[in-house]
Amino acid sequence: MEIQRSLKSIVLFGLFLLLSFFPLLFPDPYLIHLVILFFLFGVLVSSWNVLFGYMGIFCFGQQAFFGTGAYSSALLALNFGVPIPVCIVIGGLFAAFSSILIGLPTLRLRGAYVALVTLAFAEVMRMTCSNWVGVTRGQLGLTVPALIPGAGRVGYYYVSFLLFLLSVGILVKVMRSSFGYVAVAIRESQDAATSLGIDIVKYKMLAFLLSSFLSGMAGALYAHYILILTPDIMSLHIMITILVMGMLGGLGTLPGPILGAFVLLFLSEYLREFEQFRFIIYGALIVLSVLFVPGGLITGMRFIGAKLEGKGLRK
Amino acid sequence: MFDLSILIQQVVYGLVIGSSYVLMAAGFSLIWGIMGVLNLAHGEFYMLGAYIAYYACSLLGFNPLLSTLVAMVGVFSFGVIFERALLSPLYGRKGWEMSTVLITVGASILIQNGALVIFGEKYKGLPMYFDGEVEIWKIFLSYDRLVVFLVGCFLIAFLWYLMKYTRVGMAMRAVSQNREGAYLTGINVHKVFYIAFGLSAAFAAAGGALLAPIFFVYPTVGAGPLLMAFAIVIFGGFGSVKGAIVAGFMVGVFESLVVLIISSAWKDVFVFILVIIVLTLRPRGLFGIQ
Amino acid sequence: MYLLDVAGLNCAYGRSQVLWDISFHVREAEIVAIIGSNGAGKTTLLRALSGLLPALSGKVEFNRQRIERFPPHRIVELGLSQIPEGGGIFPYMTVLENLKVGAFLPWNWKKMSQNLDVVFQLFPDLAERKNQLAGTLSGGERQMLGIGKGLMTSPKLILIDEPSSGLAPKLVLRVFDTIEEIQKRNVTIVLVEQNIHHALNMGSRAYVLENGRIVLEGTSQELMGHEHVRKAYLGI
Numbered sequence: 001m002e003i004q005r006s007l008k009s010i011v012l013f014g015l016f017l018l019l020s021f022f023p024l025l026f027p028d029p030y031l032i033h034l035v036i037l038f039f040l041f042g043v044l045v046s047s048w049n050v051l052f053g054y055m056g057i058f059c060f061g062q063q064a065f066f067g068t069g070a071y072s073s074a075l076l077a078l079n080f081g082v083p084i085p086v087c088i089v090i091g092g093l094f095a096a097f098s099s100i101l102i103g104l105p106t107l108r109l110r111g112a113y114v115a116l117v118t119l120a121f122a123e124v125m126r127m128t129c130s131n132w133v134g135v136t137r138g139q140l141g142l143t144v145p146a147l148i149p150g151a152g153r154v155g156y157y158y159v160s161f162l163l164f165l166l167s168v169g170i171l172v173k174v175m176r177s178s179f180g181y182v183a184v185a186i187r188e189s190q191d192a193a194t195s196l197g198i199d200i201v202k203y204k205m206l207a208f209l210l211s212s213f214l215s216g217m218a219g220a221l222y223a224h225y226i227l228i229l230t231p232d233i234m235s236l237h238i239m240i241t242i243l244v245m246g247m248l249g250g251l252g253t254l255p256g257p258i259l260g261a262f263v264l265l266f267l268s269e270y271l272r273e274f275e276q277f278r279f280i281i282y283g284a285l286i287v288l289s290v291l292f293v294p295g296g297l298i299t300g301m302r303f304i305g306a307k308l309e310g311k312g313l314r315k
Numbered sequence: 316m317f318d319l320s321i322l323i324q325q326v327v328y329g330l331v332i333g334s335s336y337v338l339m340a341a342g343f344s345l346i347w348g349i350m351g352v353l354n355l356a357h358g359e360f361y362m363l364g365a366y367i368a369y370y371a372c373s374l375l376g377f378n379p380l381l382s383t384l385v386a387m388v389g390v391f392s393f394g395v396i397f398e399r400a401l402l403s404p405l406y407g408r409k410g411w412e413m414s415t416v417l418i419t420v421g422a423s424i425l426i427q428n429g430a431l432v433i434f435g436e437k438y439k440g441l442p443m444y445f446d447g448e449v450e451i452w453k454i455f456l457s458y459d460r461l462v463v464f465l466v467g468c469f470l471i472a473f474l475w476y477l478m479k480y481t482r483v484g485m486a487m488r489a490v491s492q493n494r495e496g497a498y499l500t501g502i503n504v505h506k507v508f509y510i511a512f513g514l515s516a517a518f519a520a521a522g523g524a525l526l527a528p529i530f531f532v533y534p535t536v537g538a539g540p541l542l543m544a545f546a547i548v549i550f551g552g553f554g555s556v557k558g559a560i561v562a563g564f565m566v567g568v569f570e571s572l573v574v575l576i577i578s579s580a581w582k583d584v585f586v587f588i589l590v591i592i593v594l595t596l597r598p599r600g601l602f603g604i605q
Numbered sequence: 606m607y608l609l610d611v612a613g614l615n616c617a618y619g620r621s622q623v624l625w626d627i628s629f630h631v632r633e634a635e636i637v638a639i640i641g642s643n644g645a646g647k648t649t650l651l652r653a654l655s656g657l658l659p660a661l662s663g664k665v666e667f668n669r670q671r672i673e674r675f676p677p678h679r680i681v682e683l684g685l686s687q688i689p690e691g692g693g694i695f696p697y698m699t700v701l702e703n704l705k706v707g708a709f710l711p712w713n714w715k716k717m718s719q720n721l722d723v724v725f726q727l728f729p730d731l732a733e734r735k736n737q738l739a740g741t742l743s744g745g746e747r748q749m750l751g752i753g754k755g756l757m758t759s760p761k762l763i764l765i766d767e768p769s770s771g772l773a774p775k776l777v778l779r780v781f782d783t784i785e786e787i788q789k790r791n792v793t794i795v796l797v798e799q800n801i802h803h804a805l806n807m808g809s810r811a812y813v814l815e816n817g818r819i820v821l822e823g824t825s826q827e828l829m830g831h832e833h834v835r836k837a838y839l840g841i
Contacts, residue, residue: 056413058413058416060420105591111353111412111413111416113353113549113553115353115355115416115420116353116355116542116545117590119542120542120545120546120587120590121587123542123583124583124584124587127580127581127583127584128584131580131581240420240424243417243420247417276431276432277428277432278428279424279427279428279431280424280425280428280429280432282421282424282428283421283422283423283424283425283426283427283428283429284421284425285421286417286418286420286421286424286425287401287418287421287422287425289421290405290414290417290418290421291401291404291405291418294408294414409619482709482714485698485702485705485706485709486706486709488695488697488698489695489698489706489709492695492696492697492698493693493694493695493696495657495689495693496692496693496694496695496754497695497706498655498656498657498677498678498681499655499677499681499686499687499688499689499693499755499758500681500706500707500708500709500710500754500757500758501678501681501682501709501710501713501758502678502706502709503676503678504677504678505676
C-alpha cells in the first residue's frame with residue numbers, strides 16, 4: 001500500500017516535470033501540437049466523465065458544450081473586441097448556460113432516454129450554427145483572433161497546460177469531496193439516492209454546469225488556437241472520439257479519461273495511413289471494450305498493480 | 316394566401332413518409348418494451364435496407380416489392396446475429412443499461428463507417444421504381460410514393476395482426492408486460508428477444524428499402540430516421556406500438572408542413588422542439604405505459 | 606420416490622449469499638409448506654427452483670432429472686410451474702389471453718380448450734370476466750387468475766409464493782380450498798407462506814426457513830407443538 005502510494009506520487013511528479021519542460025526538451029512543433037490536443041481533449045473527456053462515468057448520466061451532447069464555448073468566445077472577440085482570455089472564460093459560462101438548456105429536459109428522464117435527447121440537442125445546435133450563416137458564417141467558417149498573436153506553439157502549450165492542470169485540480173478536489181460520493185450514489189441507484197434525501201435535480205444540474213464550463217473553456221481555447229471555426233466542432237465525430245477515449249481509459253475514474261486521451265491521440269497518429277478506417281476502428285474498440293474490458297485500461301493497470309503487490313484486486 | 320391543394324399535397328406527402336417513419340418507430344418501441352434496450356444502431360438497419368434494395372434493384376433488376384422483401388429478410392438475419400453477439404452477453408451484468416447503450420453506439424459507428432468504406436460516400440440515386448403518377452382530387456401522387464404508402468400500411472397492419480393474434484406476438488406482449496410471468500409459462504424469453512430484435516431490424520430495413528428511390532442512399536442515411544423514430548416514440552409513448560403508429564403519421568405530416576412553411580433545413584429543429592414540449596408537458600407521451 | 610429432491614442448494618445475488626445448504630424433498634400428491642418470515646429467503650428459493658436464479662452449488666432433482674442448470678422454460682416444460690407472488694399476470698391482456706399465454710408450450714396449446722374448461726370450472730368468476738383487462742382485477746381475482754394461468758401449463762408440481770398475501774380472510778379460504786381441489790387432481794403442491802396457520806393447515810409436512818437456512822422440518826402437528834415455532838411464529 002505504502003509502496004504503491006509513493007510510487008504513484010513519484011510517477012505523477014515525474015510526469016509533471018516532463019510536461020513542464022516538454023517544449024524545451026522536444027521542440028518539434030508537430031509534437032507540441034499533439035500534446036496541446038492532448039491537454040484540450042484531456043479536459044474535454046475528463047469533464048464529460050463527471051456526467052457519464054461518475055454520475056451515470058448518458059450525456060451524448062458534450063460536443064455541444066465544446067462548440068458553444070468555442071463559438072461564443074470567438075464571436076465575442078470578433079464582434080465586441082473583448083480581450084481574449086476574458087472571452088474564453090465567458091465562453092465557458094455560455095457553455096454552462098447551454099448545459100442548463102440541454103440538462104433540464106433530461107433531469108426527469110431515465111438512463112438511455114437522456115442519451116438520445118442530449119444527442120439530438122447537440123445535433124440541433126450544430127445545425128443551428130450551420131444554418132445561421134449571418135452570424136456564424138456557417139460551413140464557411142469563422143476566422144478567430146489568436147490568443148497569442150504571432151507566437152509559436154510554445155505559448156499555446158503552456159496556456160493549455162495551465163487549463164489542463166486547473167481542470168484536473170478542480171475535478172480531483174470535487175470528485176474526492178462528498179460531491180463525488182453523491183455522484184456515484186446517483187449512478188448506482190437514483191431511487192436509493194432520493195430516498196436518502198439527496199436532491200438529485202440539484203446535483204445533476206451542478207454536474208452539468210461544472211462539466212460544460214470546463215468543456216466550454218477547452219473549446220474556446222481550441223478555437224483561439226486553431227484560428228478557424230466551423231460547425232464541425234460540434235459534430236458527432238467529436239462525441240465519438242470522447243466516448244472512445246473515455247471507454248478505453250476507464251470511465252468513472254480520474255486518470256482513466258486522461259490515459260484514454262493520451263492513448264487514442266497517439267494511436268491515431270500511428271493509424272494515419274488508415275485514416276479512412278479510423279472510425280471503424282473506434283467503433284470496434286467500443287464494442288470490444290464493452291464486451292471484454294468494460295473497465296478500460298485503468299482497471300487493467302490497477303489489476304496488474306495489485307498483482308505486483310501480491311494482493312487480490314482491491315475494490 | 317396558400318393554395319389549399321398545396322397544403323393538402325404536403326399533408327399527403329407527410330402521410331407517405333409517415334408510414335415509413337412508423338415502421339422505424341414501431342420496431343424501436345417494440346425493442347424498448349420487450350427488452351428494455353434503446354438501440355442506437357437502429358438507423359443502421361434502415362441504411363442497410365436501403366443499400367440492399369439499391370443493389371437488388373440496380374444489379375439484379377428486382378422490382379420494389381421483391382427488393383423490400385429481400386432487404387427485410389437479410390436485415391432480419393443480421394438483426395438476430397446482432398442481438399445474439401452483442402446484446403445477449405450483456406443481460407446479466409450490472410449496469411447493463413449503460414453497456415447496451417454503449418455497445419449499440421459502437422456498433423452504429425462501426426457499421427456506418429464500414430458502409431462508408433465498402434459502398435463509398437457518394438450518394439447513390441435509385442431511379443424511380445415506377446414512372447408516372449396518379450391524380451386524386453387535384454392531388455398528385457407519384458406511383459412510387461403510392462407504393463411506399465400502401466406497402467408501409469400493409470406492413471403496419473401485418474405487425475398489428477402479428478402482435479394481437481399470433482402465438483409469437485402473444486409471447487412478445489407477455490414478455491413486455493411481465494418478464495418473470497412470461498418465463499414461468501414456458502416462454503423462451505431469449506428466443507423472444509432475438510426474434511423481436513430481428514423483426515424490429517427488418518421493419519427498419521423495409522423503411523429504408525421503400526424510401527430508397529425517393530431519398531438518396533448513403534452511409535449515414537439512417538441518422539435522420541433514427542432521430543425521427545426516437546422523437547415519434549417519445550411522442551407516442553415508449554413501449555406502445557399503437558402510440559408509434561399514431562405519432563408516426565402525425566410527425567410525418569408535421570415535418571412535411573414545416574418543410575413547406577419554413578424550410579427544409581430547419582425541419583429537424585422543429586420536430587425536436589415538438590419533442591421537448593411533449594416531454595415537458597406529458598412525459599409519458601400519448602399512449603405510454605412506462 | 607421423491608418428485609422434487611433438493612440437496613445442499615446454495616444461492617447468491619451477486620456477491621451476497623442468500624441461501625445456505627438447502628435440502629428438502631416432496632413426494633407426489635403431497636402438499637408441503639415452507640414457512641418463513643419476510644427476508645427469510647422464500648421467494649429466492651422459489652426463483653432458484655424455477656431457474657430464474659442460478660445456483661452456486663447443490664442439486665435440484667425433479668422427476669429424477671437434474672434441473673439446477675436448466676433455463677426456466679425447460680423447467681416449465683418438464684412440469685414444474687410456479688405461481689409467483691401476485692400471480693405473475695399480464696396486466697394489459699384480458700383474462701382469457703392471460704390463460705392462453707399459460708398454455709404457451711406446444712402440447713399445452715393443443716390441450717388449451719380442455720384446460721380452459723377446467724380453469725373456468727374452478728374459477729367461475731374468471732369465466733365471467735373473460736374479456737376484462739387483467740390489470741383491472743381485484744387482488745383476489747388476480748390471485749385466482751395467477752393460479753389458473755399456472756394450471757394452464759399442465760403442471761405436475763406447482764410452487765406457490767404466498768397465495769394469501771394481501772387477501773381478505775374470506776378470499777384466503779377460497780384460495781386454499783382451490784389449492785386443495787388442485788391437489789385432488791393429482792398436482793403436487795409446494796406452498797411458501799409467511800402465515801403459519803395457513804401453512805400448517807394446508808400442508809401435511811412443512812419446513813421452516815430462517816435467514817436462508819432450513820432450521821426445522823416435520824409434520825404439521827409436530828411443528829405446531831414445537832417450542833421454537835410457537836414462540837417465534839405463533840407468539841405464544
